[in-house]
Amino acid sequence: MRYKLDLDIEEVNTDRRDFLRRAATVGGLAIAPGVILYQTGAAKPADQAVSSQQRWGMLVNTNVCQEDCDACVTACNEEHGLWDLGRPETDAQWIRKLNVKDKQTGHVTSLPMMCQHCENPPCVDVCPTGASFRREDGIVLVDKHTCIGCRYCMLACPYKARSFVHEPLQDQLPHSPRGKGCVESCTLCVHKVDRGDNNTACAEACAKDGHQALLFGDLNDPSSEISKQLKQHGGTQIRADLGLNTGVRYQGI
């Protein structure tokens, strides 16, 4: 299965989905105007496999991302149990804050950097065991049962998004298993996505702090907030020249 990943996302015929959504809207309005009885991002049934109908992604608005704020990083560490071992050189880092200064103007842009969940991920290309893979719904993951810890993917990733676990760990959380000898990176909170939360820990934390710099959503769904934002204001890929078609897009850079 994991050797057969098709890197070309098929053209999705959204007519049927649009029809269902319109039907649901009419139904919702008929029952009680103004009351939302349905959720567009409803959870898939637990026994159903993910499909390429969705492509999960993230939009980062660097214009509102605060330079001195690292709420997303803290939330990620807490959500996935990335307890630091007091060794910043080797401690796992699934999301990090970067401050980029334009030397000409002195303007500082602050942005979070994590796995960009590429459509054509270099980490998957180089993985010798097939551990690095792209899920049908666009989330790039490491199957740690198959990972041999060779770290080719870490070299291949243009975003330095991956970490290697150097030491035996304990107190890992049930939804985020991790251990010595495996490479790991942002999972786009895959456990939350599968649960139907339709959000990630970092985006929740950013919203909670009132910055709203992170927006999670389905890039394949034209009516999702992220698709609307991207359509209206656009979004840049970092290192777009590599043709990776990243799932994480940035505004204001």
Added chain:
Amino acid sequence: MRILKSKWHILVCLIITLIAYVPMFNAFAESSADIPKPKSNYSDETRCVEPVAIMRKQHFVYLLEHRDKTVIEGIRTTQYSLNACIDCHITPNAEGEFARYSDDTHFCASCHQFTAVNIDCFQCHADRPEEAIRKTRNPNTTVTAHTQEIHEYLQLGETQPH
């Protein structure tokens, strides 16, 4: 005469086998008193997700099959999920403490130790329910408080095990 002899051999083998198994039954009887009982999530008819005899022999086959479905296809059914096993089988003792896999009284370890089975599941996977891990880790850390704030903001209430 020859047939009788082979029957006799079978009988001797059976008796030896039974005698050999006696200490094993004793060991189960002795250790089971110390091991916290699983939560009574299931009815009397379905005590576990499969009959106990099958689970003792086959649990890892179910887990192995389920793990690839979960990781690759995102199938999150709880029937053969390791987390669901842990949530039900790892319960607190009288002092309210949860056993780790390194303890004799941990449900999985109690049998694996006796049968000399080495597994590496718990090098990565949680060996206790999430509540137990979050409670014993480092309660003074400010990070936990921060998560609680977020959960309150999102009106999710207490952090729930997944």
